[in-house]
Amino acid sequence: MENKLDGVEKVLLMGPGPSCVHESVYAALSRSTLGHMDPYFIEIMDDVKTFLRTVMQTQNRMTIPISGTGSAGMETCFVNLIEKDDPVLVLINGVFGKRMLDVATRLGAQADALEFEWGTPVVLDRVEEKWKSRHYKMLAVVHAETSTGVRNPVEGIGRMLRGTDTLYLVDAVTSLGGMTVAADDWGVDALYSGSQKCLSCPPGLAPVSFSDRALEVVTGRKTKVPNWYLDISLLTQYWGGKSRVYHHTAPINMIYALYQSLLLIEEEGFENVCRRHLDSHRQLVQGLEALGLKMLVSPDFRLPMLNSLLIPEGVDDAGARNRLRNEFKIEIGAGLGPLAGKIWRIGLMGHTARPENVTRVLRALKEVLGR
Amino acid sequence: MENKLDGVEKVLLMGPGPSCVHESVYAALSRSTLGHMDPYFIEIMDDVKTFLRTVMQTQNRMTIPISGTGSAGMETCFVNLIEKDDPVLVLINGVFGKRMLDVATRLGAQADALEFEWGTPVVLDRVEEKWKSRHYKMLAVVHAETSTGVRNPVEGIGRMLRGTDTLYLVDAVTSLGGMTVAADDWGVDALYSGSQKCLSCPPGLAPVSFSDRALEVVTGRKTKVPNWYLDISLLTQYWGGKSRVYHHTAPINMIYALYQSLLLIEEEGFENVCRRHLDSHRQLVQGLEALGLKMLVSPDFRLPMLNSLLIPEGVDDAGARNRLRNEFKIEIGAGLGPLAGKIWRIGLMGHTARPENVTRVLRALKEVLGR
Numbered sequence: 001m002e003n004k005l006d007g008v009e010k011v012l013l014m015g016p017g018p019s020c021v022h023e024s025v026y027a028a029l030s031r032s033t034l035g036h037m038d039p040y041f042i043e044i045m046d047d048v049k050t051f052l053r054t055v056m057q058t059q060n061r062m063t064i065p066i067s068g069t070g071s072a073g074m075e076t077c078f079v080n081l082i083e084k085d086d087p088v089l090v091l092i093n094g095v096f097g098k099r100m101l102d103v104a105t106r107l108g109a110q111a112d113a114l115e116f117e118w119g120t121p122v123v124l125d126r127v128e129e130k131w132k133s134r135h136y137k138m139l140a141v142v143h144a145e146t147s148t149g150v151r152n153p154v155e156g157i158g159r160m161l162r163g164t165d166t167l168y169l170v171d172a173v174t175s176l177g178g179m180t181v182a183a184d185d186w187g188v189d190a191l192y193s194g195s196q197k198c199l200s201c202p203p204g205l206a207p208v209s210f211s212d213r214a215l216e217v218v219t220g221r222k223t224k225v226p227n228w229y230l231d232i233s234l235l236t237q238y239w240g241g242k243s244r245v246y247h248h249t250a251p252i253n254m255i256y257a258l259y260q261s262l263l264l265i266e267e268e269g270f271e272n273v274c275r276r277h278l279d280s281h282r283q284l285v286q287g288l289e290a291l292g293l294k295m296l297v298s299p300d301f302r303l304p305m306l307n308s309l310l311i312p313e314g315v316d317d318a319g320a321r322n323r324l325r326n327e328f329k330i331e332i333g334a335g336l337g338p339l340a341g342k343i344w345r346i347g348l349m350g351h352t353a354r355p356e357n358v359t360r361v362l363r364a365l366k367e368v369l370g371r
Numbered sequence: 372m373e374n375k376l377d378g379v380e381k382v383l384l385m386g387p388g389p390s391c392v393h394e395s396v397y398a399a400l401s402r403s404t405l406g407h408m409d410p411y412f413i414e415i416m417d418d419v420k421t422f423l424r425t426v427m428q429t430q431n432r433m434t435i436p437i438s439g440t441g442s443a444g445m446e447t448c449f450v451n452l453i454e455k456d457d458p459v460l461v462l463i464n465g466v467f468g469k470r471m472l473d474v475a476t477r478l479g480a481q482a483d484a485l486e487f488e489w490g491t492p493v494v495l496d497r498v499e500e501k502w503k504s505r506h507y508k509m510l511a512v513v514h515a516e517t518s519t520g521v522r523n524p525v526e527g528i529g530r531m532l533r534g535t536d537t538l539y540l541v542d543a544v545t546s547l548g549g550m551t552v553a554a555d556d557w558g559v560d561a562l563y564s565g566s567q568k569c570l571s572c573p574p575g576l577a578p579v580s581f582s583d584r585a586l587e588v589v590t591g592r593k594t595k596v597p598n599w600y601l602d603i604s605l606l607t608q609y610w611g612g613k614s615r616v617y618h619h620t621a622p623i624n625m626i627y628a629l630y631q632s633l634l635l636i637e638e639e640g641f642e643n644v645c646r647r648h649l650d651s652h653r654q655l656v657q658g659l660e661a662l663g664l665k666m667l668v669s670p671d672f673r674l675p676m677l678n679s680l681l682i683p684e685g686v687d688d689a690g691a692r693n694r695l696r697n698e699f700k701i702e703i704g705a706g707l708g709p710l711a712g713k714i715w716r717i718g719l720m721g722h723t724a725r726p727e728n729v730t731r732v733l734r735a736l737k738e739v740l741g742r
Contacts, residue, residue, distance in 0.1 A: 001634065004418055005630060008402045008415075026403075032379055032380065032382065043375060072439065105595075106596065106599055107597055203404075224476075225477065226478055228442065228473055248440045249567055251575030251625070253400060253574075253575070254625065
C-alpha cells in the first residue's frame with residue numbers, strides 16, 4: 001500500500017509557524033509512550049512546568065501546556081475567566097485580536113473592541129481613554145500580532161492596569177521563546193502561547209499561565225466553566241498537587257517534545273536565543289531592502305520573529321509562494337484578511353532563526369522575483 | 372544538563388490507554404513537520420479522513436480528527452449539537468457516561484441521567500421507557516465503558532431511535548479500531564473517539580464524525596457555538612472543500628502518526644485486527660481464571676480490549692501495580708470512582724493485543740500475586 005508519509009519533504013519553515021524542528025525534538029517525539037499517570041511521566045510534567053515558568057518569567061504555580069494548539073490556549077483563558085455579561089476590552093490590530101473578540105463574544109461576554117490600523121501597534125493613550133470609560137473585568141491584547149508582524153506595548157498596558165481590578169490577558173503565541181515575555185513584571189494575569197512558534201516544537205500544545213489572582217477569579221465564579229476539557233480547576237488537580245487526579249489523557253509524546261524544545265532553550269541560554277532572533281531579523285530586513293523590497297511595519301514596532309513585507313506590484317502572490325515551496329523547499333506565509341495578496345510573512349522563529357536560513361530565503365526570493 | 376527523556380523506559384502499556392505504539396508510528400511522528408496549509412499535508416489530511424470513515428463504517432463527509440484528546444471529541448459533539456435548555460438523555464454506567472452528563476450540564480442542557488449499575492450494561496427496555504417520557508433532542512451513550520469494561524447495546528439503541536428526530540451520540544473512544552463500530556448502520560449522528568486506544572497512536576487526537584443530519588442541526592442553531600476552537604462549521608472550512616481556510620494550526624506530526632496507525636489497520640485488515648483483539652481477550656480471561664481471579668463483567672457484555680478483574684482480597688492494590696510497573700515494566704490500570712481499589716483494568720488495545728503480551732502479563736501477575 002502506498003504510504004504518503006514517504007513523500008514528506010524537508011521544508012524550510014519560514015512561515016508564521018510551524019517553525020523548523022530540531023532533530024533532538026523529533027527524537028523526543030518518538031520516545032516510548034508512557035502512561036499519563038506514570039510517576040516518571042509526572043516528573044517530566046513537573047520539569048515542563050518549571051521550564052515554562054522560566055521562559056515566561058513567572059512564578060505562577062498554574063503554568064502548564066494545554067492539550068490543544070495555541071487557539072485552545074486562547075479559549076482556555078477566556079472560558080475560565082469570563083462569565084456571561086462580563087465586560088471585556090479587546091484590543092485589535094490584526095487577525096488574532098479579532099479572534100479574541102470572537103471567542104469572548106461566543107462566551108456571552110460584553111466584549112468591546114478597540115481597533116487600530118493593521119500593521120500599526122495599539123496606542124496607549126487611546127487604550128487608557130477607552131479602558132477608563134467602563135469598569136472592565138478584563139483587558140486582552142496580543143503581544144506579537146502574527147498576522148502583521150507588529151509588537152504591541154504590552155509592558156505599558158500592564159503599567160496602566162497595575163493596582164486595578166482589571167484582569168490582564170496577553171496572547172504570547174508568537175512572542176514566547178523568541179523575545180522577552182516578563183509575565184510577572186508586566187502584571188499579566190493570564191497568558192497563552194503555542195508550541196509551534198519560537199519554542200520550535202511541532203504544533204499541538206498551548207502553554208498557559210494563570211496568576212493566583214486569576215485563579216481566585218475562577219474559584220469565585222458564579223457558574224461552572226462551560227467547558228469541561230479546558231476547566232483550569234480540574235486541570236490543576238492533574239498537573240499540580242501531591243496526588244494527581246486523572247482528568248484527560250495527556251498528549252504524552254507531544255509533552256516529551258515540548259520538554260526537549262524547552263531544554264534546548266535552557267541550554268543555549270535565553271539571552272542568546274533572543275539575540276539570535278534579533279540578528280536573523282536584522283540580516284533579513286537588510287537583505288530584503290537590498291532587493292528593493294519594503295517592510296509593512298515601521299522599524300520601532302517590528303517583531304524579530306515575524307517579518308511582513310509588501311508584495312511588489314505585478315508579482316503573482318500564490319505563484320511566487322508556490323515556486324518557493326516547490327523549487328526551493330521554503331515555506332513563507334501569505335497575508336491574512338485585509339492583507340491577503342498584499343503582504344508576505346517571513347517567520348524567523350526558534351530553530352528557523354539562523355543566518356544560513358536567512359541567506360537561503362534571500363537567494364530564493366532574488367531568483368523568484370527576478371531581482 | 373540532565374535530560375529526563377533519557378530515562379524513559381519502554382513499558383508494556385496494558386492499562387486503559389495509551390496503548391503500545393508500533394515502531395512505524397513513532398517513525399511517522401518524527402517525520403519533518405510541514406506547514407498546516409501545505410498542499411502535500413492537505414493530501415495526508417484527506418487520506419486520514421478516508422481511513423477514519425472506513426474504520427467507523429460511515430460515509431459522513433465530516434469525519435476528522437479533532438486537535439485534542441478523546442475528551443475534546445466529547446466536548447466537540449456536545450458543544451456543537453446542544454444549545455441552552457435542550458433536553459438530552461445521557462445513559463450512565465461508568466465514569467465516561469458521568470463525564471458526558473457533566474459536559475452537557477455545563478453547556479446548559481436539560482440533561483437527564485439514566486443510571487445503571489457499574490459493571491453491567493444499560494438495559495434497552497429501561498432506556499426506551501425513559502426516552503419516551505420526554506421529547507429528547509439527543510441521546511448519548513458510551514459504546515465501550517473504559518471504566519468498567521462493559522459493552523453497551525449501541526446497535527439496539529440505534530434501532531429504537533431510527534426514524535425519530537432524536538440525535539444519537541455515541542462515545543467510541545475505547546471501541547474504535549478494536550471492534551465493529553458501524554456508525555451508519557447503527558444510525559449514529561455523532562461519534563467521537565481517541566487516538567490512544569485501539570488505534571494505537573499516542574494520545575492527542577480525537578477522531579469525530581457528524582452525520583449530515585447532525586450538521587443540519589448545527590447550521591440551524593439559534594446561537595453561535597460557544598467554543599471557537601471546536602466549532603465544527605469553522606473546522607469544515609479547513610478540513611473540507613476545495614479551498615482550505617485556515618482555522619487553527621493543526622497538530623501536524625500527530626496527524627502523521629494517526630495516518631500511519633490507520634494505515635497499519637488497513638494493511639492488516641480490519642477483520643484480522645478484531646480477531647486479534649478477541650483472541651487476546653480470550654487468552655487473557657482464561658489465564659486470569661486459571662490463576663483463580665474473577666472478572667467484573669459477565670461474559671456476554673465483556674469488551675475484548677478492556678478487561679476488569681476483581682482485586683483478590685488481601686492484595687495491596689497500589690503496591691501490586693507498582694511492582695508490575697517497576698519490576699516487570701508493565702502498566703495496568705487502577706479502578707476509577709466507586710471501583711477504585713476494587714478492580715484492575717487490563718487493556719488489550721491495538722498493538723498491545725498480542726499473545727506474547729498476554730503471556731507476559733499473566734506471568735507477572737502470577738509472580739506478584741504469589742499464585
